[in-house]
Amino acid sequence: MEGRLGASRGRMGTKGGANGRWKDRKSDSGGSTSFGRAICRAQVEARGEKREYKDSWTDLAFIAGCRLTFGKQAGWQSKRRWTDEDSYTGMVEVARELSKGKSAEQQKQTVLAGFPKIPPLFRKLFPLSKWGAEVNATITVSMFEWLVGPSTIKEDEVPALGGRAKSTVVVEKCRFLEESGCSGMCVNMCKAPMQTFFTEELGMPLTMKPNFEDMSCQMIFGQVPPPLEEDEAMNSPCLKSCPTAAAALATRSSRSVPVSMGPSGARLPTDTTTSCRTYGMPVRTIEDIHGQILDSIHAFGYLHPSPQ
Numbered sequence: 001m002e003g004r005l006g007a008s009r010g011r012m013g014t015k016g017g018a019n020g021r022w023k024d025r026k027s028d029s030g031g032s033t034s035f036g037r038a039i040c041r042a043q044v045e046a047r048g049e050k051r052e053y054k055d056s057w058t059d060l061a062f063i064a065g066c067r068l069t070f071g072k073q074a075g076w077q078s079k080r081r082w083t084d085e086d087s088y089t090g091m092v093e094v095a096r097e098l099s100k101g102k103s104a105e106q107q108k109q110t111v112l113a114g115f116p117k118i119p120p121l122f123r124k125l126f127p128l129s130k131w132g133a134e135v136n137a138t139i140t141v142s143m144f145e146w147l148v149g150p151s152t153i154k155e156d157e158v159p160a161l162g163g164r165a166k167s168t169v170v171v172e173k174c175r176f177l178e179e180s181g182c183s184g185m186c187v188n189m190c191k192a193p194m195q196t197f198f199t200e201e202l203g204m205p206l207t208m209k210p211n212f213e214d215m216s217c218q219m220i221f222g223q224v225p226p227p228l229e230e231d232e233a234m235n236s237p238c239l240k241s242c243p244t245a246a247a248a249l250a251t252r253s254s255r256s257v258p259v260s261m262g263p264s265g266a267r268l269p270t271d272t273t274t275s276c277r278t279y280g281m282p283v284r285t286i287e288d289i290h291g292q293i294l295d296s297i298h299a300f301g302y303l304h305p306s307p308q
Contacts, residue, residue, distance in 0.1 A: 051149065051173055053085050059146035060087055066147075067091035069114040074098040088146075092179045095189055104228075107188035108196065115197055123203045133158070133167035133222035136204055140169050140219060148217070149175040160205065161222040169219040177215050182242045186210055187233050195225045212236050 055063065064082055067090055071077040074097045080090030099107050126132040134153075141151050151171045158165045177186045191208045198206035198221070207223040210216075210233055228234055 051175070051178060053088070053149070053175065055085055055088070055146060060084075062146045063087050063091055067094055070094040070098050073110055073114060088175070089179060092176065092185075095185060096180065096182075099185060099189060104184075104188050104192070108192040111189050111193040112197060115193070115201075118201055126202070126204060128160075128203060128205065128222065130161045130163075130165045130167070130222070132204060133161055133165055136198075136206075136221045137167045137169050137219070140221075147176060149173055149178075156220070158220060158222045160224060165222060167221040169221070171217040171219070173215045174210065174217050177210065177212075177217070183210075183212050183233075183236050184242075186212075187236075191233060192228060194219075199225060209233070 060083065064087060067078070067082075067087065070091065071094045074094055076094065076097045078090035078093040078097075080086045080093065082090070098110060102110065126135055137153050141153055145151065148171045150173075151169050153166050154168050154170055155164050155166045156168045157163065158167055161167065174186070176190055177183075180186065187210070191210060195206050195208055198204045205222055205224040207220045207225040209218040209220070211218075212233075225231070
């Protein structure tokens with residue numbers, strides 16, 4: 001079981017080598033947030049449980065590859081271990097570092113820059129068809145458990161494929177979203193680049209529908225995604241466990257200004273509906289813009305705000 005990609009799915013295990021890849025456990029109440037670098041191991045509050053994984057060496061190799069790619073682009077690397085599940089946390093920390101100071105589009109393009117170049121032959125082998133979409137779904141379930149956790153395939157209506165098809169991948173509880181605790185990173189560093197890569201580079205439309213309530217996700221191969229500006233995921237508020245939101249709240253509290261964050265980026269002015277992508281905290285008045293900018297910079301570890 002340990003020898004194949006995404007090995008040993010579906011069995012419950014314990015930390016320390018017992019059978020199985022993951023288990024559910026109660027999450028710790030305290031995080032290790034460092035406001036200076038806006039990096040922490042997010043403790044996800046959805047349902048009060050956090051899934052624990054037992055990665056195979058194959059999984060760790062994929063995690064290391066992704067972590068190295070992000071680290072090279074970010075010019076920074078996490079000090080976490082590489083030989084166990086701690087490496088995945090390190091990968092997410094590097095991804096968060098990579099997202100600092102970038103707009104939604106910049107984050108997407110940065111991730112896409114790390115994707116491999118696919119030869120044109122791939123489009124011929126897996127054309128836009130019911131068969132091609134179902135093969136892509138099967139490959140995703142088999143090869144990407146290390147990234148998103150256990151998933152299954154379900155049959156659903158996909159109009160672009162002419163009817164029902166087994167091309168929908170259902171991720172039970174996304175590992176990346178659970179570990180990052182950030183809806184902005186989910187949309188900008190996973191959903192948006194993946195949809196673009198499959199739809200434009202591979203010629204296989206892909207629509208991803210994350211559920212920020214239970215952290216599940218549907219990946220529908222063969223369905224053309226809507227423009228991001230019209231996607232409901234862009235207007236989702238940030239998760240309570242989001243370290244970016246926590247940093248913003250900490251620096252904004254002295255001004256008693258409400259902060260509501262999520263994937264859609266900075267908006268001025270607003271009350272409590274603004275979403276955060278990487279930077280941008282809501283303000284009530286134009287006079288507060290200067291303070292907003294300083295706090296945004298401080299939230300990502302570049303400087304400390306002056307005493308009020």
